[in-house]
Amino acid sequence: MIIRRILTSPAQPGNPIFAYGLLTIIVLLLIWNIQVLxxxxxxxxxxxxxxxxxxxxLLFNHLAFQFRWPAGVAVALRVLALGWTAFGLFYVCYESHMLFPLKSSSP
Structure with missing residues (x-):
């Protein structure tokens, strides 16, 4: 039942300056990352x-857990956020090192 509570409990109303300010920072970070890419x-x-x-x-988790959504949308966003977090942790901790191994500087 804890999984159901995580997926369906409404977000606690927080400070809108934090919610929208951090959303702006995350979107700007995403735009900058795409530009660098x-x-x-x-x-x-x-x-x-x-x-x-x-x-x-960051974006998916912030959208899923900082804003109020209708129940179906909230569940979908939270499943996406938690799934993407699992994928992201796997990618950052393991897969990126397998795909792009560090090159040694010694001859």
């Missing part, structure tokens, strides 16, 4: 998507 040269050898994955984690 598009401006990176094709020869860039490191992980391009790590920052984007983290920014989307």
């Amino acid at each position: 598009l401006d990176a040269p094709p020869s860039y050898p490191y992980d391009r998507c790590g920052n984007l994955v983290v920014a989307l984690m």
